Amino acid sequence: MRTRLSFLMICAAISVVITPICPCAQDPAAPREPILVRVAVAKGADSVKIFIAGNFKIIDYLSKSVILEEKYLSETDLTATETGFKLDGKELNASAISVEPVGGSRVYINGRIFRGEIRVFKDGNKLTVVNAVDIEEYLYGVMRNEVSTWWPMESLKAQAIAARTYALNQINESKAKDYDVTADVGSQVYGGIFSEKWRTNRAVDETRDKVLTYDGAVFPAFFHATCGGSTFDAAYLWNIDLPPLKGVKCRWCRKSPHFNWEKWLSVTETEEKLAAAGYSVGDIIGFETTKRDPFSARILELKIKGDKGESVILAKDFRRIIGADIVRSTNFKVTLVGEYVAFEGLGWGHGVGMCQWGAYYMSRAGKNASEILEFYYPGSKITDYKDAR
């Protein structure tokens, strides 16, 4: 009885804030059409390893006719051929196939289990493998890779809503492509069923179908690990000019383990990386910041000075070329120290949208998911996806 009472009290408290975010406030049996996210789990591969623990069908993706139906598939290579695909010694004549598990069987691709359906497309003799999965199940496989499962539930719920919004925006933007998102850091890291954890799944369930909108439409609700004091205007990075993504001052992430950072790289390695990307200046003799965002203090553009010339480079390109794990954000100082280039900076990530460690400390200070999202995406609203454009 005690447990039951406290559960109801928590539900009541939550539903005051974001109705009907709590599962007890909506009809849990209410069905809806699946919203499929098409995740590229392999791209440009010569072959993939596939294992199916149970009944399955292989369907010609275009004609929808069944071309193979079996009870089990031991691990084998799937490769492309002139006329289609080769699987377990069998030729499958189709330009694209769909692998459909039957009766709850599981499909493993390169050792990872995925919910939903697997589609395989070929480009010459290379394969692209796409997992088409409902957005809620996709989020189960994403959350653990974005945040820690031990974080307070309100920060996990804020993350689930932001990630759902980002994915839905990607679906809207990718209609002409074979997939909406990749399974790596290019989108959101997606690991399938092995990445799922109980608390992060619960945060997804408790925010089911909730997305952020601005002016009635979903938008690319970016997020990053730690902003380092200010979030960044998306207009500088991707030409996206939207009020919720203009940047805010954040005092919440000061205790983040990623607030300050310092990295060293040899001058030779720095020169090699820059030269390989077309920025050859001879021996590097120094750097100069030529443009800085006055709001967030991030560098926009810098000059690389060498004994054979100088080159101006966008800070976002500089970060990508040197390595996003070395230059962890574009809010940095760079100096030459003997044979080394020293980078010192604030924050980790591109800096746009929600600061995840800031969200963590906000939830520790008693802020709920709705307050966290309002703070990091000013002017946005939490809406049911059905009411969003």
Ligand SMILES: [Zn+2]
């Ligand atoms: Zn922050």
